[in-house]
Amino acid sequence: MPLDVYLNVVVGGVLTGLVYGLMALGLSVIFGVVRVVNFAHGEFAVVAMYAAYLLFVTLGMDPILSLLPIAAVFFLIGYGLQTLLINRFVGRSEHEQFILLVGLAIVIVNGLLMIFGPDARPTNLPYSFDSYAIGPLFIDKARVYAALGALVVASALFAFFRHTRTGTAIRACADNLTGAAVVGLNIKRLYATTFGLGLACVGAAGALMVPIADASPLLSQAFTLLAFVIVIVGGLGSMAGALVGGIVIGVSEALASFFLAPSMKSMFSFALLVLVLVLRPQGLMGRRA
Amino acid sequence: MSELWSAMPRRGRVILLVLLALLLVAPVVLDRYLISIFVLIFYFAYVGQAWNLMMGFAGQLSLGHALYAGLGGYVAALLWLHFGIGPWLGVFAGIAVATMFGAAVGWLGFRFGIEGVYFALLTIAFAEFTRIAFDNMAFTGGAGGLFIPYDAERSHEWWNLRGGPLLFYYLGLTLALAAAVLTAWLSRSRLGFQWLAVREDQQAALALGIDAFRVKMIAVLISSAMTAVGGVLIAFYNDNLFPAQAFDISRSIEIIVAPIIGGLGTIFGPIVGAFILTPLGEGLIAITGKLGIDAPGAKAVVYGLTLMAIISLRPDGVWPWLKKLLGLADREP
Numbered sequence: 294m295p296l297d298v299y300l301n302v303v304v305g306g307v308l309t310g311l312v313y314g315l316m317a318l319g320l321s322v323i324f325g326v327v328r329v330v331n332f333a334h335g336e337f338a339v340v341a342m343y344a345a346y347l348l349f350v351t352l353g354m355d356p357i358l359s360l361l362p363i364a365a366v367f368f369l370i371g372y373g374l375q376t377l378l379i380n381r382f383v384g385r386s387e388h389e390q391f392i393l394l395v396g397l398a399i400v401i402v403n404g405l406l407m408i409f410g411p412d413a414r415p416t417n418l419p420y421s422f423d424s425y426a427i428g429p430l431f432i433d434k435a436r437v438y439a440a441l442g443a444l445v446v447a448s449a450l451f452a453f454f455r456h457t458r459t460g461t462a463i464r465a466c467a468d469n470l471t472g473a474a475v476v477g478l479n480i481k482r483l484y485a486t487t488f489g490l491g492l493a494c495v496g497a498a499g500a501l502m503v504p505i506a507d508a509s510p511l512l513s514q515a516f517t518l519l520a521f522v523i524v525i526v527g528g529l530g531s532m533a534g535a536l537v538g539g540i541v542i543g544v545s546e547a548l549a550s551f552f553l554a555p556s557m558k559s560m561f562s563f564a565l566l567v568l569v570l571v572l573r574p575q576g577l578m579g580r581r582a
Numbered sequence: 583m584s585e586l587w588s589a590m591p592r593r594g595r596v597i598l599l600v601l602l603a604l605l606l607v608a609p610v611v612l613d614r615y616l617i618s619i620f621v622l623i624f625y626f627a628y629v630g631q632a633w634n635l636m637m638g639f640a641g642q643l644s645l646g647h648a649l650y651a652g653l654g655g656y657v658a659a660l661l662w663l664h665f666g667i668g669p670w671l672g673v674f675a676g677i678a679v680a681t682m683f684g685a686a687v688g689w690l691g692f693r694f695g696i697e698g699v700y701f702a703l704l705t706i707a708f709a710e711f712t713r714i715a716f717d718n719m720a721f722t723g724g725a726g727g728l729f730i731p732y733d734a735e736r737s738h739e740w741w742n743l744r745g746g747p748l749l750f751y752y753l754g755l756t757l758a759l760a761a762a763v764l765t766a767w768l769s770r771s772r773l774g775f776q777w778l779a780v781r782e783d784q785q786a787a788l789a790l791g792i793d794a795f796r797v798k799m800i801a802v803l804i805s806s807a808m809t810a811v812g813g814v815l816i817a818f819y820n821d822n823l824f825p826a827q828a829f830d831i832s833r834s835i836e837i838i839v840a841p842i843i844g845g846l847g848t849i850f851g852p853i854v855g856a857f858i859l860t861p862l863g864e865g866l867i868a869i870t871g872k873l874g875i876d877a878p879g880a881k882a883v884v885y886g887l888t889l890m891a892i893i894s895l896r897p898d899g900v901w902p903w904l905k906k907l908l909g910l911a912d913r914e915p
Binding site: 330378381385387388389391392393395396397398399400402403404405406407410411514518521522525554556557559560563564566567570571574 | 637643645690694695696698699700702703704706707708710711714715717718725831832835838839842843846878879880881882883885886887888889890893894897
């Protein structure tokens with residue numbers, strides 16, 4: 294196999310992996326701060342895909358642009374959800390959170406199934422079949438735009454956590470909850486903001502996924518598992534880790550589906566997950582607690 | 583046994599005996615469809631109990647129990663199809679394979695200190711890995727599945743687990759009952775108390791000299807062995823096996839919702855949960871059908887909302903609440 298074939302596959306995997314990484318970033322933020330395992334994460338990604346699909350079909354809006362309104366709406370949904378429902382489950386045992394969010398996931402998937410049916414909805418963008426040719430590399434335009442979009446959103450989130458007062462306050466909650474409460478931070482509101490930000494991430498990632506994959510309710514469970522695998526592989530609580538984990542999983546999926554069979558791609562992700570759990574439980578980029 | 587019996591409050595014993603008697607004679611009046619629902623109830627009560635043992639008592643959250651049920655079913659079905667070895671023997675091979683996987687998951691998890699959500703993800707990883715492997719193995723029928731042929735002439739061979747719904751009704755009832763008795767017995771044994779100690783505070787348990795690794799391993803082994811038996815039952819009841827169903831995470835979720843909704847770490851919780859959730863699912867199919875709602879998913883939306891409502895209103899499960907309602911709450915049965 295000539296080298297440029299490998300290169301093409303790897304580059305495609307990296308670009309897709311960045312979008313995966315943004316999706317996982319949302320999970321990592323929620324898990325790392327609110328300590329709630331969002332088992333409906335992939336379901337939200339698919340809702341965002343349908344939203345981007347509808348915005349494209351009705352208004353002709355490019356998914357790369359529609360990620361802004363979608364992320365904004367998803368922030369509000371997440372804020373509301375945390376305030377009204379999930380706050381009562383913070384600090385409760387994992388299996389209770391699990392049932393709550395799995396119930397929510399079942400409602401979302403089947404709601405989508407009722408509205409849109411089981412068939413995949415492709416979005417045919419004007420540049421869907423264009424690619425950049427750089428030397429021996431042919432890179433899909435759609436993937437490049439999606440990956441750049443993911444990087445921009447991730448950087449914005451990173452800047453928010455680093456440079457704003459609210460971002461710092463949220464990090465304080467993650468580092469030392471008691472301390473954060475003692476200095477008078479409004480934990481509930483910060484948690485709601487965090488859940489909103491997590492959902493905004495997954496909303497943006499869903500919109501960016503549209504140029505790469507067709508919207509279908511059946512994707513949601515795979516996305517949820519994918520996000521969990523990436524977060525663990527990359528390292529929980531490390532924002533860069535989510536992106537790195539996304540790239541690692543994206544590349545391993547691309548290689549496996551190219552050289553073996555597309556149906557076998559996630560096998561390697563799960564094998565990688567087991568290896569990381571055993572050998573480096575803090576993840577590739579995580580620090581040992 | 584007799585100690586377990588006498589530990590139950592008098593009223594509880596009466597209710598239990600009446601319910602058991604009713605279940606024993608119920609097939610006389612039940613039609614085929616209702617019997618099939620009861621088979622599912624017993625199945626979920628049984629595998630739920632197996633999962634409950636590991637999570638409810640030993641405190642280890644497994645989200646991959648479909649792995650053990652699937653392996654049990656596949657091993658017994660393959661032995662039957664390829665070598666003509668009947669499932670009453672094949673079940674032991676199924677148990678052996680499932681416990682081997684259980685041992686691998688447990689060893690990795692407990693030796694390397696993988697806990698809570700991380701342990702749950704480890705169990706998911708094993709189940710998903712196996713699902714994809716079975717999807718791509720020709721020997722096991724691949725993604726196209728494995729079919730246990732239905733042969734009218736052999737349909738009475740109960741010794742080969744071939745038979746009508748009644749066979750599976752009584753088998754399922756026996757298994758569910760046996761699992762409840764086993765759990766009750768284990769929960770009062772030295773091992774049962776060690777499980778509780780590890781569940782509540784592993785550090786304290788270690789300080790008391792409890793070998794946490796050992797007792798957790800025993801929990802995984804018993805639980806996976808029990809689940810494998812359930813897998814054989816359901817495989818020969820359905821007459822088919824598909825990797826995308828047998829090992830899927832949605833199957834694992836199905837296994838764990840009944841014990842959680844019923845009441846985790848209680849003996850009657852998984853049974854109560856199965857008696858609530860299975861008829862709920864089936865009833866919703868009937869209702870949406872009657873109302874003429876043919877949208878796929880309508881039933882599941884209601885099911886999901888019900889899960890959310892129950893876990894919000896009764897986070898400890900329905901059984902502890904029901905027990906109080908029936909006036910059985912003084913002593914833990």
